[in-house]
Amino acid sequence: MQSRFQGGAAFVRGAFVPIAEASISPLDWAFTRSDAVYDVVHVFEDGFYRLADHLDRFAVSMRTRRLAPPESRAQIEAILHRCVALTGLSDSYVAMVALRGRPRIPGSRKIEDCDNHFMAYAVPWIDVIPKDVQARGAHLWIATKPRVPDASVDPTVKNYQWSDFTSGLFEAQDNGFDSAIVCDDAGFVTEGPGFNVFIVKDGQVRTPDRGSLHGITRKSVLELCGMLGIPAAIAPVRRDELEDADEVFLATTAGGVMPAARINGTILGNDRPGPVSLRIKDAYWQQHRDGTHRTDVIRDA
Amino acid sequence: MQSRFQGGAAFVRGAFVPIAEASISPLDWAFTRSDAVYDVVHVFEDGFYRLADHLDRFAVSMRTRRLAPPESRAQIEAILHRCVALTGLSDSYVAMVALRGRPRIPGSRKIEDCDNHFMAYAVPWIDVIPKDVQARGAHLWIATKPRVPDASVDPTVKNYQWSDFTSGLFEAQDNGFDSAIVCDDAGFVTEGPGFNVFIVKDGQVRTPDRGSLHGITRKSVLELCGMLGIPAAIAPVRRDELEDADEVFLATTAGGVMPAARINGTILGNDRPGPVSLRIKDAYWQQHRDGTHRTDVIRDA
Numbered sequence: 001m002q003s004r005f006q007g008g009a010a011f012v013r014g015a016f017v018p019i020a021e022a023s024i025s026p027l028d029w030a031f032t033r034s035d036a037v038y039d040v041v042h043v044f045e046d047g048f049y050r051l052a053d054h055l056d057r058f059a060v061s062m063r064t065r066r067l068a069p070p071e072s073r074a075q076i077e078a079i080l081h082r083c084v085a086l087t088g089l090s091d092s093y094v095a096m097v098a099l100r101g102r103p104r105i106p107g108s109r110k111i112e113d114c115d116n117h118f119m120a121y122a123v124p125w126i127d128v129i130p131k132d133v134q135a136r137g138a139h140l141w142i143a144t145k146p147r148v149p150d151a152s153v154d155p156t157v158k159n160y161q162w163s164d165f166t167s168g169l170f171e172a173q174d175n176g177f178d179s180a181i182v183c184d185d186a187g188f189v190t191e192g193p194g195f196n197v198f199i200v201k202d203g204q205v206r207t208p209d210r211g212s213l214h215g216i217t218r219k220s221v222l223e224l225c226g227m228l229g230i231p232a233a234i235a236p237v238r239r240d241e242l243e244d245a246d247e248v249f250l251a252t253t254a255g256g257v258m259p260a261a262r263i264n265g266t267i268l269g270n271d272r273p274g275p276v277s278l279r280i281k282d283a284y285w286q287q288h289r290d291g292t293h294r295t296d297v298i299r300d301a
Numbered sequence: 302m303q304s305r306f307q308g309g310a311a312f313v314r315g316a317f318v319p320i321a322e323a324s325i326s327p328l329d330w331a332f333t334r335s336d337a338v339y340d341v342v343h344v345f346e347d348g349f350y351r352l353a354d355h356l357d358r359f360a361v362s363m364r365t366r367r368l369a370p371p372e373s374r375a376q377i378e379a380i381l382h383r384c385v386a387l388t389g390l391s392d393s394y395v396a397m398v399a400l401r402g403r404p405r406i407p408g409s410r411k412i413e414d415c416d417n418h419f420m421a422y423a424v425p426w427i428d429v430i431p432k433d434v435q436a437r438g439a440h441l442w443i444a445t446k447p448r449v450p451d452a453s454v455d456p457t458v459k460n461y462q463w464s465d466f467t468s469g470l471f472e473a474q475d476n477g478f479d480s481a482i483v484c485d486d487a488g489f490v491t492e493g494p495g496f497n498v499f500i501v502k503d504g505q506v507r508t509p510d511r512g513s514l515h516g517i518t519r520k521s522v523l524e525l526c527g528m529l530g531i532p533a534a535i536a537p538v539r540r541d542e543l544e545d546a547d548e549v550f551l552a553t554t555a556g557g558v559m560p561a562a563r564i565n566g567t568i569l570g571n572d573r574p575g576p577v578s579l580r581i582k583d584a585y586w587q588q589h590r591d592g593t594h595r596t597d598v599i600r601d602a
Contacts, residue, residue: 009329026311026398026420029323033463034335042386066471097327106308107427109480111470119327126408143452151486152449153464161462162334163454169412170367179410187445193410201385264381293439 008123009086010025011079016086029114030099030110034161037061040253041216042090042125043084047294051077054253055218058096061157066111067098067132069118070186081298091125093254112267113240127255128194133178137261137273140192141177142239143168147211156214157189165193173269179250181242181263184211188238194254196221200247200276205232207251217251217284220293224283230276247274257281309424310387312380317387320422330415332401335462338362341554342517343426344385344393352378354517355554362458367412368399370419377419377449381598384423392426393431394555429495434479438574441493442478443540444515448512449484454539456491457515466494473558480551482543485512490538495555496565498538500576500599501548506533508552518552518585521594525584531577546576550582558582 008019030036039058041051062068076096084092097120103113116211129138145167145210153161168180181192189197190211196218198207205225207218225232242248247268248260257280259273268274273281287293309320331337340359342352348565356374363369372380375398379459385393398421430439446468454462469481482493490498491512497519499508506526508519526533543549549561558581560574569575576581588594 012327019328020326022327024327025321026313026323026325026422027320027424031332032461033467034461035463035467065467107425109427109429109476111467121327123328124408126410128410130410146450147447148453149447149486152447159464160333160335161464162336162463163460166334166336166366166412173412216547287419 004223005086008120008121009083010121011083012119013117016082019123022095022119022121024099024119025102026100027102029101029230030097033100033102034159034172035065036097036160037065037067038095038158039098040158041080041094041096042253043094043122043297044288046090046297047291048080048094048297049288050216050220051080051295052292054096057116057158057214057216059096062098064154064157067100069098069116071118076111076120078196079118079120080122083120084297085299087122089122089124090290092122093124093126094120094122096120124225128252129178129250129255129258134255134258135273137259137268139177139262139291140248140260140264141168141172141175141180142242142264143171143182145182146185147182149209150182155212157212158201162193169193177262182211183239187239189239195250195252195258197242198251199237199242199245200249200274201241201245203230203276205230205280206235206237207232208237209234210236215251215253217253217256220284220287221251221257221280223285224280228279228283230280247277249277252256257284306387309422310384310420311420312384313420314418317383323370323420323422325400325420326403327412328403329400330403331398334401335408335460336366336401337398337461338366338368339396339398339459339461342381342395342397343554344390344395344423344598345589346508347391347598348592349381349395349598350383350589351517351521352595352596354520357396358459358515358517359399363399364456365455365458368401368417370417373514376423380421381423383423385598388423390423390425393423394425394427395423397421405488410453429553430479430551430556430559435556435559436574438560438569438572439479440477440563441549441561441565442469442473442481443543444472444481444483445563446483448483448491450485451512456513459514463494468491478563483512484540490540490543492530493551496551496553496559498543498572499550499552500538500543500546501550501575502542502546504531504577504579506531506577507536507538508533509538510535511537516552516554518554518557521585521588522552522558522581525581525588529580529584533579548578550574550578
């Protein structure tokens with residue numbers, strides 16, 4: 001049984017299926033209008049990390065976009081456990097998605113005619129920045145296209161509308177970089193495709209106050225800075241401050257704390273992950289080994 | 302055989318299937334990054350309208366977003382004919398979609414590792430604004446959230462990133478309106494969810510030069526204005542000019558030329574479709590009855 005699910009397990013339209021069989025309709029407004037919100041939690045050595053925080057944020061995203069699938073929070077949590085259990089994986093990337101659905105009346109364009117639904121899946125661990133690149137320090141390109149403004153699309157609602165990120169990734173790859181950081185129209189740093197950005201300058205850590213998701217790993221980083229006695233703030237970061245930083249690192253559920261070594265033409269420090277970044281990275285994974293913020297995966301779920 | 306397809310026919314992953322069986326993977330970046338482009342052509346009384354124009358625009362959209370599914374233009378065209386033929390429908394809404402796909406290497410985040418693919422479907426005719434609402438004149442709400450800027454997401458590439466439109470539609474429905482018009486940050490009119498906007502003032506027609514798709518129906522409207530001797534231009538339209546217009550109408554493949562009767566609190570003319578709008582609407586459908594821009598659906602395709 002387990003082998004059918006080892007590539008990943010999904011819950012969709014009320015059934016658990018191997019990830020390869022999971023499907024959504026091309027008529028679902030979650031696709032044709034990108035009218036969906038999602039969240040991703042990770043499982044490290046058989047334990048979810050900060051599961052409640054992810055469920056909280058997912059609930060806010062759904063409420064903000066008026067998405068109301070029938071599953072309760074307790075049911076969603078049970079579904080996530082079951083997806084992971086089915087895969088047999090110790091380390092996993094676990095997604096939960098609320099989809100607008102399709103109108104009950106064919107051809108209707110009324111949002112309230114749609115039956116919202118919930119989907120989830122667990123797949124093998126994914127690093128947004130591959131581990132070998134994390135080790136040498138990521139090379140990050142500053143995208144020339146500006147981030148979609150917060151006024152148009154709320155970046156704190158985790159969404160799939162990645163066109164600005166994708167444009168940045170094309171530029172990054174064209175120029176031999178690993179990933180991209182996107183700035184807003186006014187020249188302030190926002191975030192990158194799937195991660196928050198942090199700068200370190202004169203021993204102080206700062207992450208942008210705008211244009212970005214309220215990352216759960218970002219939250220961990222800020223808490224860890226407090227514990228480590230490193231001053232840290234959520235505050236504006238100008239593009240020139242990014243380029244002039246002593247260190248830069250990224251934070252995401254799918255990869256953790258990921259130091260950078262280069263920003264566009266600028267080589268940071270010794271072209272290697274910086275010491276403050278590495279301290280925070282180490283503390284982040286130590287939390288995992290210590291079982292902080294851990295929820296054991298229920299294997300017989 | 303035909304009855305299986307009467308609700309719609311799709312081509313996906315190389316096979317023709319009833320629309321209810323058409324599916325995409327929730328791991329496809331076309332979904333998880335809204336990394337897809339599309340186009341919609343309509344079939345009126347067994348003939349495509351301006352099929353070549355739609356195929357041209359679709360090709361530009363794909364090229365701009367570096368999407369390269371394996372099907373040639375001729376193959377795409379043949380697939381569209383076959384989808385329509387399978388449905389047996391005389392009037393149809395026909396979509397073509399290029400999807401980023403998934404990385405061949407699981408967990409890869411490299412765009413070039415994705416196998417792009419092509420999907421198409423034909424379903425029964427859809428009116429973006431229902432016909433009875435078109436007849437009385439649509440009531441349009443001006444969205445309070447600004448349109449995503451062109452600099453961040455190119456609106457001439459037909460895409461599914463509708464968050465700003467969806468926000469506008471929520472507001473419209475909350476306030477008892479039929480649909481929404483979205484303005485940009487600087488107060489210029491752009492477009493609405495699935496349609497271009499036109500104003501008529503002192504006998505002159507104008508449609509925005511920014512923030513909007515280069516609509517094929519828009520193109521028809523501008524050509525028809527030329528034939529009817531109505532001055533028409535693509536030029537900036539300020540929000541106050543929209544509210545102060547003599548007439549307003551919308552243009553889209555899925556509905557044609559659709560007059561409005563109200564803009565927010567403003568009642569246009571006699572709270573009915575205006576005479577210039579109706580002249581253009583009539584000429585548009587007359588073109589259809591005359592077979593202008595028509596490509597017969599190949600029924601034995």
